[in-house]
Amino acid sequence: MIGRRTLIASGLAAATLRPARARQPSPRLRAMSFNVRLPIASDGDDYWPNRARLFFDTVRAADPDIVGTQELFKLQGDAWIAALPGWAWFGIDRRGGHADEHMGVFYRHDRLRVIDLGNFWLSETPDVLASISWGHPLPRMATWGLFERIADGRRFHLFNTHFPYRAEDEAARTRCAGVIADRIAAIAGPGPVVLTGDFNTGPDSEAHAVLTRDLADARGAAQTVEGPEGTFHGFEGTPGKRIDWLLTRGFAVERFATIDANTDGRYPSDHFPVLADLRFNG
Structure with missing residues (x-):
């Protein structure tokens, strides 16, 4: 069974727990979702080596605490760690190794520490590595971690995923959303959760409706909204x-x-990253 503590970590670093300062407001948690676009030479001028510096500059300027990525290859993840000190990441690819796309989770190891982590596949057999259901052609998965904030010990789970992409996969995306919702309930219970992903469908979809039965869409819930x-x-x-x-x-x-x-006029990826500033309730 593929479950907790089964991901191969890259760049993991330990951090020392410090007590929270008395009567200080809870610091914000800045989360990001970023489809990095796989490194494929047919992208020409937008091939990864030509945009890597811009990509890292974008992350640096945004200054997130945690990022869920999609389409990530290991060489991109390792380049991130080399370019941006203070970061760590974990993940395996959708086939269970390191040669294909990862749902890599990146975090500032001076701000957060990993308590637990795992992965599952979006299929009728989520614990079966690289399993596929519902007629789409590629394995789809989710990578998750339980994090503790070093400043105050507050904990949350992050889940990160990438849904099937074809127009005819809409029913499959709905089924994938059901798997995600079930696993969030089983793994995180009632606790705080962040879900990041490329869902390959819009907020008018049934997949979005399934997930927002228990989760809030950060764009709609935000006090202020910026960007397209x-x-x-x-x-x-x-x-x-x-x-x-x-x-x-x-x-x-x-x-x-x-x-x-x-x-x-050059962009770090073919997707715009999205970012949310969060504060724990209570």
Whole structure:
């Protein structure tokens, strides 16, 4: 069975727990979802080596505490750790190794520490590595971690995923959402949760409805919203459908942003990253 403590970690670093300061307001937790776009030479000018520096500059400027990524290859994850000191990541690929796409979870190890972690597949047999159901062609999975904030000991779970992409996979995406919802209930119980992902469908979908029965869409819940609504742009910069979501439970959402920054019309990925500033309820 593939479950807890089964992910191969890269760059994990220990951190020392410090007591929270008395009567200080709870610090914000800044979470991001970012489809990094796999490193494929046919992207030409947008091939990973040509945009890696811009990608890392985008992350650095946003200053998140934690990031759920999609389409990540190990070479990109390792480059992130080399370029941005203070970060660590974990994950295996959708086939159980390191040669394919990962749902890599990145976090600032000076701000957060990992208590537990695991993964499951979006299928009728979630604990079977690389399992596929419902007619879509590729394994789809979720990677999760239980994190503790070093500043005050507050804990939360992050789940990160990537749903099937074809137009004819809408029913499969709904089934995938059901698996995610069931596993969040089983793993996180009633505790605080952040769900990041490329869901390959919009907020008007049944998949979104399934997930928002228990989770809040951070864009809709935020006190302030910045940036375009759409997230996929195909390296063109024109926002299309909002397929990248950040959903939460147990948090107040102070700010939500879709980051469409570019340099001379060049973008770090074919998706805009989305970011939310969160504060624990209670």
